[in-house]
Amino acid sequence: xxxxxxxxxxxxxxxxxxxxxxxxxxxxxxxxxxxxxxxxxxxxxxxxxxxxxxxxxxxxxxxxxxxxxxxxxxxxxxxxxxxxxxxxxxxxxxxxxxxxxxxxxxxxxxxxxxxxxxxxxxxxxxxxxxxxxxxxxxxxxxxxxxxxxxxxxxxxxxxxxxxxxxxxxxxxxxxxxxxxxxxxxxxxxxxxxxx
Numbered sequence: 001x002x003x004x005x006x007x008x009x010x011x012x013x014x015x016x017x018x019x020x021x022x023x024x025x026x027x028x029x030x031x032x033x034x035x036x037x038x039x040x041x042x043x044x045x046x047x048x049x050x051x052x053x054x055x056x057x058x059x060x061x062x063x064x065x066x067x068x069x070x071x072x073x074x075x076x077x078x079x080x081x082x083x084x085x086x087x088x089x090x091x092x093x094x095x096x097x098x099x100x101x102x103x104x105x106x107x108x109x110x111x112x113x114x115x116x117x118x119x120x121x122x123x124x125x126x127x128x129x130x131x132x133x134x135x136x137x138x139x140x141x142x143x144x145x146x147x148x149x150x151x152x153x154x155x156x157x158x159x160x161x162x163x164x165x166x167x168x169x170x171x172x173x174x175x176x177x178x179x180x181x182x183x184x185x186x187x188x189x190x191x192x193x194x195x
Contacts, residue, residue, distance in 0.1 A: 006046055012039050026072045026109060030065055037061030077111050078159060080152075081123050081132040084116035094138070097150055097171050104166050127177060133159060136172070153177040 016036040023029040037060045044053035080101075102112045115132050117123040127135045134154035152167075152174040154160050163174035 006043075009039065009046070010043055013043065026076065030068050030072065033068065034061055034065050037064070076109055077113050078105055078134065079113045079115050079132040081115045081117055081126045081135040083120065083123060083138065084118060094150075097136075100167075100171050104162070108162060127153060127155060130155065134174075134177070149173055151175075 013036070016032060016039055020029055020032045020036055023032055037056060041053045041057040041061065044050075044056055098112070098114075105112050115126065117126055120137070123135050123137075126132050133156050134152055137151040137153070149170060150172045152163065152172050153176075154163065154174060155177045157176060160174065160176035167174050
């Protein structure tokens with residue numbers, strides 16, 4: 001007959017599994033997955049399955065968590081193609097835009113990685129070839145024109161949705177890139193009184 005503490009430990013399995021499933025932060029989910037594997041290995045050992053417990057501890061917990069960490073770490077990056085050189089960096093909106101993008105993406109557990117390109121043609125080709133998730137186009141205003149907000153084209157719908165809801169137009173304009181669409185951004189529609 002099993003002791004009552006075994007049942008109490010076994011109840012931790014579905015509880016920890018539910019916590020893994022409903023966790024929003026991927027790193028916290030990895031920690032909870034490790035706890036789930038350790039509890040499962042403990043239950044197997046208490047029930048007399050030492051070989052299964054060892055397998056769960058080594059493969060199900062340690063190896064799986066290591067592979068998940070590598071996968072999560074590499075997938076939580078937004079690669080943004082930018083023009084290298086001083087042209088973009090001299091724009092007054094460059095650093096505030098980067099700071100805002102980093103802070104905004106951090107709320108979604110994403111890192112911003114800048115990928116420099118030599119000219120605008122290779123920048124656009126990098127987006128078309130899926131080397132980057134998006135590109136930043138820094139328009140050069142004329143001598144009498146005001147500063148123009150940078151334009152960001154992204155090819156990932158989720159990033160386009162994030163930018164559409166959280167990126168102010170004063171910092172940068174963003175839109176989703178289609179395979180046939182690398183032209184200039186269209187003008188924003190204006191609302192009339194009939195609408």
